[in-house]
Amino acid sequence: MRINYIYMPNLSDYQTEILAAEDKPLFDEAVISAQGGALRGAYILVWLSCAESLKRKFKEAATRDNRAFQITTEIEAREASRQSADALILKRANEYELIDGVAFQKLTYVYDMRCVYGHPYESAPTEEELISAASVVATEVLKKPTLYRKTYVETLIERLTTNVDFLEQSKTSVQTYARDISVRIDPSSYRHLANVYSSKLETMYNDPSLADLVRRGVWFLTEFLKTVGTSFVTKAQWHEFVLGSPKISQMIFLSNEDLYNAIGRRANDSLISYALTNAATRPTGIKRLESAYVAGRLSDNQKQTFESLDLGIVKAARLKTNTAYNAIITGLKSHTWSPQNAAVDMLNSNDRSQISDLDDSQQENLGRNILQASQGDAGSANTYLSKLATDHSGYPTVFIKGVLFEGFVNESNKFRLKNEGVKRVLVLFNAYPEILEELLNQLDAAEPTGWTSTAEYDELIEEVITIPELSSLLEYLTQNNTRLRASPEQQV
Numbered sequence: 370m371r372i373n374y375i376y377m378p379n380l381s382d383y384q385t386e387i388l389a390a391e392d393k394p395l396f397d398e399a400v401i402s403a404q405g406g407a408l409r410g411a412y413i414l415v416w417l418s419c420a421e422s423l424k425r426k427f428k429e430a431a432t433r434d435n436r437a438f439q440i441t442t443e444i445e446a447r448e449a450s451r452q453s454a455d456a457l458i459l460k461r462a463n464e465y466e467l468i469d470g471v472a473f474q475k476l477t478y479v480y481d482m483r484c485v486y487g488h489p490y491e492s493a494p495t496e497e498e499l500i501s502a503a504s505v506v507a508t509e510v511l512k513k514p515t516l517y518r519k520t521y522v523e524t525l526i527e528r529l530t531t532n533v534d535f536l537e538q539s540k541t542s543v544q545t546y547a548r549d550i551s552v553r554i555d556p557s558s559y560r561h562l563a564n565v566y567s568s569k570l571e572t573m574y575n576d577p578s579l580a581d582l583v584r585r586g587v588w589f590l591t592e593f594l595k596t597v598g599t600s601f602v603t604k605a606q607w608h609e610f611v612l613g614s615p616k617i618s619q620m621i622f623l624s625n626e627d628l629y630n631a632i633g634r635r636a637n638d639s640l641i642s643y644a645l646t647n648a649a650t651r652p653t654g655i656k657r658l659e660s661a662y663v664a665g666r667l668s669d670n671q672k673q674t675f676e677s678l679d680l681g682i683v684k685a686a687r688l689k690t691n692t693a694y695n696a697i698i699t700g701l702k703s704h705t706w707s708p709q710n711a712a713v714d715m716l717n718s719n720d721r722s723q724i725s726d727l728d729d730s731q732q733e734n735l736g737r738n739i740l741q742a743s744q745g746d747a748g749s750a751n752t753y754l755s756k757l758a759t760d761h762s763g764y765p766t767v768f769i770k771g772v773l774f775e776g777f778v779n780e781s782n783k784f785r786l787k788n789e790g791v792k793r794v795l796v797l798f799n800a801y802p803e804i805l806e807e808l809l810n811q812l813d814a815a816e817p818t819g820w821t822s823t824a825e826y827d828e829l830i831e832e833v834i835t836i837p838e839l840s841s842l843l844e845y846l847t848q849n850n851t852r853l854r855a856s857p858e859q860q861v
Contacts, residue, residue, distance in 0.1 A: 395414055430465075478505075530566075543592070591628070604634075611640055623644070689726070696712070699712075700712030740790040805842060
């Protein structure tokens with residue numbers, strides 16, 4: 370007859386599951402005692418390994434949490450007076466949420482039986498009871514890292530939002546701390562941390578005196594979510610999160626593409642909608658939206674709204690030249706000095722290398738419109754071109770071409786002069802002889818508009834004469850005077 374044996378775990382089976390080296394010696398002694406048949410002693414040692422592990426975890430938490438420090442002090446005072454602290458340790462572990470309610474009940478039973486077996490006149494535990502106690506202690510305490518739950522999280526948030534000296538105010542330091550503490554927080558408390566912390570930061574946002582604490586919070590939450598992920602709540606819940614803390618959510622999710630993609634389309638749409646709706650009062654939101662716009666993450670309607678933003682908003686948001694292009698061009702074409710100057714000022718505030726981020730047609734169009742604004746005597750455009758004439762390093766050639774060509778021919782290759790603007794940059798032909806050669810070829814095919822007066826034409830020639838290096842242009846203009854200035858009747 371075949372007999373089926375039921376495997377009975379050995380106490381030593383749990384040794385490999387103990388995480389911390391500090392928790393192993395007492396449990397190892399329990400194993401030795403059990404192997405020698407001293408089940409009573411083994412049971413007591415199993416419990417002691419549990420109590421000492423909980424004490425260690427309190428001490429570990431005390432380095433970051435005043436509440437844990439108070440508990441540690443309370444336990445040490447109890448022990449110093451030669452009183453048993455085991456029941457206190459268990460109670461405080463439950464209150465502090467080092468263990469949950471179910472674990473508290475299981476461990477309370479183990480502790481109660483430890484008290485029973487601690488008296489020599491009571492019966493000793495059976496092997497099964499010892500194994501059961503070891504299983505509970507190992508599962509609920511020894512094989513678990515020091516994971517902090519709601520109580521600790523609330524203490525942590527309080528310190529992060531009230532004590533400016535709690536952490537060094539540097540992004541790197543805060544990110545390092547966030548990574549370190551994130552792995553110590555129980556996953557069941559992730560949502561509580563994110564919701565409570567973001568809600569507090571949202572309230573603090575409008576107080577300038579709390580700006581450093583808000584900035585710290587954004588750094589912390591961003592790194593926290595990068596470390597633990599976003600799957601601890603649903604995309605629908607992330608949508609509610611964004612609606613509840615729109616300002617802080619923009620700072621977190623619009624600055625990190627991976628997090629932005631992880632929270633779902635509805636949450637994304639709310640972020641974008643809030644930024645666009647509040648653009649006039651919160652241009653920083655538009656700046657954060659810039660990366661999403663460049664990456665093509667905006668819908669057609671959102672993109673259209675972004676591209677039609679008022680120049681004042683775009684300038685306040687300090688957008689890059691390529692994302693502010695439409696607003697800059699609109700300002701330059703306004704034929705009014707104020708928006709023209711604002712457009713040039715914004716362009717001038719960005720690094721000139723950003724013009725290279727535009728495509729060729731945009732570069733040429735931008736150059737043409739700056740020359741046009743200078744022709745209209747917009748002060749900022751005049752200053753911009755005067756500086757360009759003496760310092761053109763870092764500017765793309767196509768942009769320079771647009772500036773120079775606009776003085777002679779329009780986009781349809783119709784000849785007309787814009788002397789007020791072009792006289793400021795004629796000297797650029799010296800540095801770009803290839804542009805001059807291309808212009809002369811273009812002029813060969815150019816049609817006159819009939820708008821160029823003799824006085825205008827002669828004024829340009831007088832300017833060209835002052836620059837000996839432009840002899841080829843002078844010769845061309847002199848020889849083609851009649852053709853380039855022909856009236857419509859003469860062209861028939």
